[in-house]
Structures are given as C-alpha cells and as structure tokens.
Amino acid sequence: MTLRFLIGATVLTLLPTLTLADPITLTDIAGxxxxxxxxxxxxxLGEGRQIFFAAVLDGDDPFQRVVGWRDDLLQAAPESYALYAEKFPQIADIPTFGGFKDGTFDIEQAVALDPDVLILNLEAKAATEEAGYEEKLAKVGIPIVYVDFREKPFVHTSRSMQIIGQLFGKDDRAAEFNAFYDAQMARVTDVIAAQPDLERPLVFVERAGGYSEDCCMSFGHGNFGTFVDVAGGENMAAPFIPGTFGTVNAEQVIASNPDQIVVTGGNWEAYVPGGAWVGLGPDADEAEARVKLAALMQRPGFTGVKAVEEGQVHAIWHQFYNNPYSFIAVQRLATWLHPDLFPDLDAEATLAELHARFLPVDYRPGYWVSLDAAAH
Known part of the structure; x- marks a missing residue:
C-alpha cells in the first residue's frame, strides 16, 4: 500500500467526523x-454605526467579523468611535468604504475582502437597486441583507436583531436582547395604554438643530416622530411632513406653539466645524450642550413659544434614531412628557443596564440635557 493511498484512506475515514455548518436561509427586512x-x-457593514448592533451580539469583540465598513462612525458619532477605539484599537485598521446612497461604494474593494455578507440599512435599498449593486454583488457571490432601525423602529428592530442573530450564529443572544427591549418598552407603553383620558402634550422635535442655519428639520410619521407618539405626546410636525423626514418653517413652530421642544444632537464637528449643534454622546460636556441648546432657543422661530417660556426644552442624542437602543429615547421622552406617570422610570439607569448586560464598553453619561436642570 503506497503512502499516498494510506493518506487518502485516512482522510476518507475522518470525513464523516467533520461537521460542516448548516446553510442559513432567512428573510430580510426587505422581504x-x-x-x-x-x-x-x-x-x-454598510454603515459604521451598525457596530451598535454588532456590539450587542459579539460583546467580547464586536469587530471580530468586520472586514470592512462605511466611514461614518468617526464623523457622525466621534465620541462613540473613541469609546470603542479605546478598548478595540484595531478598528483603525478596518478598511472603510464610501456610501451607497452617494454612489461611492467600491465593489472591487468589497470583492477583495472576500465577505460572506454585506449588511445594509433599509433606506439604502432604493439607491442600491438604482446603481445595480445588488445584481453586481450577486454575480460575485456577495449577498446583501437589509435591516432597519431607522424608518420603522418599533416594527423592525426586534426582527432585525433576530436576522442578525441568525447571520452571526447568535440566535440566543439576539433573543435575550429582544426580551430586554420588549420589557423596557412595556414600561412605557403599558402605562400609556392604561390612560384612557391621556392629555398628550404637543411636542416639536427638531432634527439636528444647529446643524445648518435653516429651520427646521423634523420628523413626520416615523422615527423620532413615532418615539413621541409612543411616549405619550403629539408630534407637532406630523400634519406637515407626510413621510419620515422633512422640514417645517419657523413660522409654523410659532403658530403651533408646542408644549415641549426636543432637539436631537451630536458632535458634528467633522461636518460643520464650530457649528451651533448640541454636542451629545458618551462623555459629552453637558454644561456646554446646555449652553448651546439655550442659544438655539434664541432663534426667531422659538422666541415666545410656550415650551421656551416654561423651560420645557430638551436635547437628546441623535443616534438613538438609527440603532437598537431606541427604547432608551422612548423612556427619556416619557419622563419629560409625563413625569407624574413615570416617577420611578430612570432612562439613565436603563442605559447603564444596557451597557452592563450587553455592551463591551462602560457607560458614560452625556446622552441628553434639559434647560431645566431639575427635569426628571
């Protein structure tokens, strides 16, 4: 018997003991x-901020599977980037891509990285199809999976986490997070549902206030607009914005005279250096954020408005609008809108628990401020 035959026979003998991974078939958010x-x-990752869900599922090292990502995390959420880079410095070496919506995605670069899958947010689908990316990537064996935390967060978040759990082989971890998500949402929705005569304060949410000199970007029937509804408020901009995102003019804010104003904020120094935006996120300077929020309320569209006159003005981290942590924003909004209904609900404690149970980085405050420092 030759040596080659012996080796071949040994390999054949071992083959039955080798376990190959079973194929995974799933239906993504786009159906x-x-x-x-x-x-x-x-x-x-089609967006760098998708690391917020990877951190939940791959807590020991959320970058262990990431062979490439869009270059937006450092620009759009630099405090979060710094927080993760402190513990996982290897993120600086991950190849970055341009965006799908702006047509700067490099297919050849993607192919060279030999990925098993490309995860995209649902809002990129139209641009992806228009540019023919789906077809081109399919030809080289790179499947696309769509998830959504932005357009319909309370419809798609749990399902998106389940989908990513399947992709990562972390079904149990996804189920654990979804159970936490559902329980924390219920702390608001159960209370609101039990109020048959609930008086809903009129709330104006300014999207990225101070990002530009124009007023005022906001939310219609979706995203933070839905956050307000779920938290027991009435979204002022809903009658004027038919979709998820849009603009209302300053005169309309004055005419509507909202009871409360909420500005979404973040550190957008990379986009608008020295801008009037309210810098929020982990380790944010809350005193500076409060000063900048007060300055925004001096614009013509806000002077004399009830919310400003009564100090019912708040700012909250913009990135809650596009990650699985939206339930934190709902809790914070609920305590602003109905402090009497939620005397024991502490969104900061919930956010700290989220970090302790699911995230690989420590909780650091800085995600919201109010002009009334005593706001519950």
Whole structure:
C-alpha cells in the first residue's frame, strides 16, 4: 500500500467526523430570501454605526467579523468611535468604504475582502437597486441583507436583531436582547395604554438643530416622530411632513406653539466645524450642550413659544434614531412628557443596564440635557 493511498484512506475515514455548518436561509427586512453557507465570519457593514448592533451580539469583540465598513462612525458619532477605539484599537485598521446612497461604494474593494455578507440599512435599498449593486454583488457571490432601525423602529428592530442573530450564529443572544427591549418598552407603553383620558402634550422635535442655519428639520410619521407618539405626546410636525423626514418653517413652530421642544444632537464637528449643534454622546460636556441648546432657543422661530417660556426644552442624542437602543429615547421622552406617570422610570439607569448586560464598553453619561436642570 503506497503512502499516498494510506493518506487518502485516512482522510476518507475522518470525513464523516467533520461537521460542516448548516446553510442559513432567512428573510430580510426587505422581504428578500437570502441563503448563506453558514454563520457569517466575514461581514461588511454598510454603515459604521451598525457596530451598535454588532456590539450587542459579539460583546467580547464586536469587530471580530468586520472586514470592512462605511466611514461614518468617526464623523457622525466621534465620541462613540473613541469609546470603542479605546478598548478595540484595531478598528483603525478596518478598511472603510464610501456610501451607497452617494454612489461611492467600491465593489472591487468589497470583492477583495472576500465577505460572506454585506449588511445594509433599509433606506439604502432604493439607491442600491438604482446603481445595480445588488445584481453586481450577486454575480460575485456577495449577498446583501437589509435591516432597519431607522424608518420603522418599533416594527423592525426586534426582527432585525433576530436576522442578525441568525447571520452571526447568535440566535440566543439576539433573543435575550429582544426580551430586554420588549420589557423596557412595556414600561412605557403599558402605562400609556392604561390612560384612557391621556392629555398628550404637543411636542416639536427638531432634527439636528444647529446643524445648518435653516429651520427646521423634523420628523413626520416615523422615527423620532413615532418615539413621541409612543411616549405619550403629539408630534407637532406630523400634519406637515407626510413621510419620515422633512422640514417645517419657523413660522409654523410659532403658530403651533408646542408644549415641549426636543432637539436631537451630536458632535458634528467633522461636518460643520464650530457649528451651533448640541454636542451629545458618551462623555459629552453637558454644561456646554446646555449652553448651546439655550442659544438655539434664541432663534426667531422659538422666541415666545410656550415650551421656551416654561423651560420645557430638551436635547437628546441623535443616534438613538438609527440603532437598537431606541427604547432608551422612548423612556427619556416619557419622563419629560409625563413625569407624574413615570416617577420611578430612570432612562439613565436603563442605559447603564444596557451597557452592563450587553455592551463591551462602560457607560458614560452625556446622552441628553434639559434647560431645566431639575427635569426628571
């Protein structure tokens, strides 16, 4: 018997003991059926801020599967980038991509990274189809999976986490997070549902206030507009914005005279250096954020408005609008809108618990401020 025959026979003997991963077939948020050979070990994130869900599922190292990502986290949420870079310095070496919506995604670069899957947010789908990315990537064996935390967060968040759990082979972890998410949402929704005669304060949410000199970007029937509804408020901009995002003019804010104003904020120094935006996020300077929030209320569209006159003005981290942590924003809004109904609800404690149970980085405050420092 030759040596080659002996080696071949040994390999054949061992083959039955080798376990191959079972194929994974799932239906993504866009309703597309996608099949992978097994759990994805090499992933391209279509947006850097998708690390917020990867951190939940791959808590020991949320970057272990990431072979490429869009270059937005450092620019759009630099405090979060710094927080993760402090513990996982290797993120500086991850190849970055341009965006799908602006047509700067590099397919050849993606192919060279040999990913098992590309995860995209649902809002990128139209641009992806228009540019023919889906077809081009399919030809080179790179499937796309769509998830959504932005357009319909309370419809799609749990399902999106379940989908990513399947992709990562972390079904149990996704289920654990979804149970936490549902329980924390119920702390608001159960109370609101039990109020048959609930008086809903009129709330104006200014999207990224101070990002530009124009007034005023806001939310219609979705995203933070829905956050307000779920938290027991009435979204002022809903009658004027038919979709998820849009603009209302300053005169309309004055005419509507909202009871409360909420500005979404973040550190957008990379986009608008020295801008009037309210810098929020982990380790944010809350005193500076409060000063900048007060300055925004000096604009013509806000002077004399009830919310400003009564100090019912708040700012909250913009990135809650596009990640699985939206329930934190709902809790914070609920305590602003109905402090009498939620005397024991502490959104900061919930956010700290989220970090302790699910995230690999420590909780650091800085996610919201109010002009009335005593606001519950």
């Amino acid at each position: 597309r059926e996608v099949t992978l050979d097994g759990p994805a070990d090499r992933v391209i």
